[in-house]
Amino acid sequence: xxxxxxxxxxxxxxxIRGNQLAGARLIRxxxxxxxxxxxxxxxxxxxxxxxxxxxxxGPPGSGKSTLVNSIIGEFRQSGMKVAVVAIxxxxxxxxxxxxxxxxxxxxxxxxDGVFIRSMATRGHLGGLSRTARETVLVLDAMGYEVIIIxxxxxxxxEVEIAQFAHTSAVVSLPGMxxxxxxxxAGLLEIGDILxxxxxxxxxxxxxxxxLQLMLTMKPTSDSGWQTPVLKTVAVKNQGIPxxxxxxxRHRRFLIDTGIFSEHSFKWEFLFFKKxxxxxxxxxxxxxxxxxxxxxxxxxxxxxRKIDPYTAAEQLxxxxxx
Amino acid sequence: xxxxxxxxxxxxxxxIRGNQLAGARLIRxxxxxxxxxxxxxxxxxxxxxxxxxxxxxGPPGSGKSTLVNSIIGEFRQSGMKVAVVAIxxxxxxxxxxxxxxxxxxxxxxxxDGVFIRSMATRGHLGGLSRTARETVLVLDAMGYEVIIIxxxxxxxxEVEIAQFAHTSAVVSLPGMxxxxxxxxAGLLEIGDILxxxxxxxxxxxxxxxxLQLMLTMKPTSDSGWQTPVLKTVAVKNQGIPxxxxxxxRHRRFLIDTGIFSEHSFKWEFLFFKKxxxxxxxxxxxxxxxxxxxxxxxxxxxxxRKIDPYTAAEQLxxxxxx
Numbered sequence: 001x002x003x004x005x006x007x008x009x010x011x012x013x014x015x016i017r018g019n020q021l022a023g024a025r026l027i028r029x030x031x032x033x034x035x036x037x038x039x040x041x042x043x044x045x046x047x048x049x050x051x052x053x054x055x056x057x058g059p060p061g062s063g064k065s066t067l068v069n070s071i072i073g074e075f076r077q078s079g080m081k082v083a084v085v086a087i088x089x090x091x092x093x094x095x096x097x098x099x100x101x102x103x104x105x106x107x108x109x110x111x112d113g114v115f116i117r118s119m120a121t122r123g124h125l126g127g128l129s130r131t132a133r134e135t136v137l138v139l140d141a142m143g144y145e146v147i148i149i150x151x152x153x154x155x156x157x158e159v160e161i162a163q164f165a166h167t168s169a170v171v172s173l174p175g176m177x178x179x180x181x182x183x184x185a186g187l188l189e190i191g192d193i194l195x196x197x198x199x200x201x202x203x204x205x206x207x208x209x210x211l212q213l214m215l216t217m218k219p220t221s222d223s224g225w226q227t228p229v230l231k232t233v234a235v236k237n238q239g240i241p242x243x244x245x246x247x248x249r250h251r252r253f254l255i256d257t258g259i260f261s262e263h264s265f266k267w268e269f270l271f272f273k274k275x276x277x278x279x280x281x282x283x284x285x286x287x288x289x290x291x292x293x294x295x296x297x298x299x300x301x302x303x304r305k306i307d308p309y310t311a312a313e314q315l316x317x318x319x320x321x
Numbered sequence: 322x323x324x325x326x327x328x329x330x331x332x333x334x335x336x337i338r339g340n341q342l343a344g345a346r347l348i349r350x351x352x353x354x355x356x357x358x359x360x361x362x363x364x365x366x367x368x369x370x371x372x373x374x375x376x377x378x379g380p381p382g383s384g385k386s387t388l389v390n391s392i393i394g395e396f397r398q399s400g401m402k403v404a405v406v407a408i409x410x411x412x413x414x415x416x417x418x419x420x421x422x423x424x425x426x427x428x429x430x431x432x433d434g435v436f437i438r439s440m441a442t443r444g445h446l447g448g449l450s451r452t453a454r455e456t457v458l459v460l461d462a463m464g465y466e467v468i469i470i471x472x473x474x475x476x477x478x479e480v481e482i483a484q485f486a487h488t489s490a491v492v493s494l495p496g497m498x499x500x501x502x503x504x505x506a507g508l509l510e511i512g513d514i515l516x517x518x519x520x521x522x523x524x525x526x527x528x529x530x531x532l533q534l535m536l537t538m539k540p541t542s543d544s545g546w547q548t549p550v551l552k553t554v555a556v557k558n559q560g561i562p563x564x565x566x567x568x569x570r571h572r573r574f575l576i577d578t579g580i581f582s583e584h585s586f587k588w589e590f591l592f593f594k595k596x597x598x599x600x601x602x603x604x605x606x607x608x609x610x611x612x613x614x615x616x617x618x619x620x621x622x623x624x625r626k627i628d629p630y631t632a633a634e635q636l637x638x639x640x641x642x
Binding site for chain 1: 359362363366367369370390584585586589590591592594597598599601602604605606619622623625628629630631632633634636637640
């Protein structure tokens with residue numbers, strides 16, 4: 001393939017200059033677990049760490065994509081470059097329910113300052129949350145000042161991804177009734193900003209009141225941030241300037257309290273730790289697989305004479321570092 | 322807590338005799354990542370490896386739970402003990418959409434030969450797929466001859482869980498139209514049996530034809546199994562005896578070809594490998610965290626002078642096993 005032959009540093013330079021095609025190609029390499037992708041990411045790394053990462057989490061039907069669309073527009077008005085990573089649960093099984101939503105975002109697709117990337121929830125070598133993290137790094141290096149991660153908030157990977165964000169906004173809508181009770185724990189856990197979208201529908205004030213009541217029961221956060229509840233009507237662009245203003249306030253707050261840079265290091269360290277483990281894994285199994293102790297354990301596992309927990313413990317006492 | 326004080330071996334004996342309360346308690350310990358749970362699982366292990374694990378995967382609205390309900394009834398008629406693990410995406414965010422479905426299963430809840438366990442898709446120390454696997458081992462030890470894992474098939478953890486199953490059935494329904502195209506890859510990848518539920522609705526024959534066409538494009542499986550397409554109307558119990566008969570045929574096929582026992586070892590080995598890595602991880606970081614090389618790398622990471630990939634590589638060249 002011609003692309004692979006061409007000079008890596010040139011491609012990295014194109015990405016840093018914000019070339020969308022070059023960026024999209026690197027993201028695909030990373031999704032495929034191509035080692036060349038990692039090499040390019042290393043070269044890009046000095047250009048990362050500047051982007052403001054916003055998570056927007058909400059159930060299907062909450063108008064999340066329209067909301068993201070409006071938020072893009074608002075950030076663009078102040079001249080900021082915006083990228084979106086949409087974690088799309090349109091797995092082969094659940095069907096492409098969100099494809100329609102994606103299409104709505106197309107009004108920004110002729111705008112060079114906007115980059116939108118959908119990411120399926122499966123088929124990632126090394127895990128979805130890793131690919132998502134790497135994609136955010138690429139977008140950051142490309143010079144996007146705001147990087148929005150849009151998720152439906154189902155599953156563990158997704159919660160981990162929401163935690164990449166500097167600011168996590170959780171979307172709910174009127175008429176959710178009992179579901180709010182189920183959402184409660186999660187809202188309090190990850191939401192820096194709570195949004196009630198479709199706030200022109202009946203019951204909007206009820207849900208705002210309910211959310212505010214919940215927040216009074218939330219233990220005061222160590223950081224001192226007071227989670228606000230904002231009303232929006234994304235299709236009419238109502239409440240969007242106020243929401244984007246709140247994002248900016250939270251960002252300012254994180255920078256002033258030093259949380260912004262701590263947050264970044266926390267994720268780099270986790271990433272580093274996982275990577276060390278991956279590299280160690282191969283070495284360990286290379287080193288032990290010739291030993292007779294290992295062969296005995298594997299035979300016993302095969303014959304169900306030993307359980308995998310005990311087997312692992314027996315083997316690991318032999319590790320010397 | 323009184324329960325924790327009581328003798329572990331006694332509790333294990335009660336689980337092996339099929340006591341549902343004792344089983345449920347152990348599953349909860351495992352979900353919480355309690356080390357005592359692992360100790361009990363070790364004691365139970367010799368009693369595992371007999372259960373037939375069936376995966377039922379389908380999108381919300383496919384009548385999957387009613388179908389599982391009917392399948393339970395059919396297996397019960399031949400006197401087999403049946404357990405269900407329902408992987409329930411009622412995360413705090415998505416809401417408890419499946420709670421209603423769970424209630425429908427209650428007609429079996431007074432039957433001692435049936436055990437139903439819902440499992441949230443998040444909040445599992447050590448990962449959802451690990452907890453699901455451990456739960457299946459407990460149910461197996463309790464003497465359940467058929468263990469059904471019900472999932473909606475969204476996300477990577479879920480696909481991994483579907484692969485625990487000896488037999489994977491994928492549910493679709495009439496009128497899915499274009500979604501079938503999206504489902505295609507996944508259907509071919511994991512389905513040993515394809516089910517068209519709600520087959521009394523218009524378009525049922527169309528979808529059967531479409532699925533059969535897809536199957537003709539599937540490369541012949543190494544095992545030699547021909548994936549069938551079956552029609553069911555779960556609410557009227559139509560097609561259920563034929564479906565359960567097909568499960569039995571696939572089980573027989575797996576045993577006759579030796580795949581059944583290979584499959585079990587494959588999972589034990591993966592489990593063992595993960596566990597070895599977990600145990601090694603702590604030792605590695607204990608061993609290196611005092612070294613000056615490690616301290617320098619962490620400082621560089623903090624100051625963004627090094628990327629996490631290069632940092633991990635620099636550290637791992639120092640590992641000697």
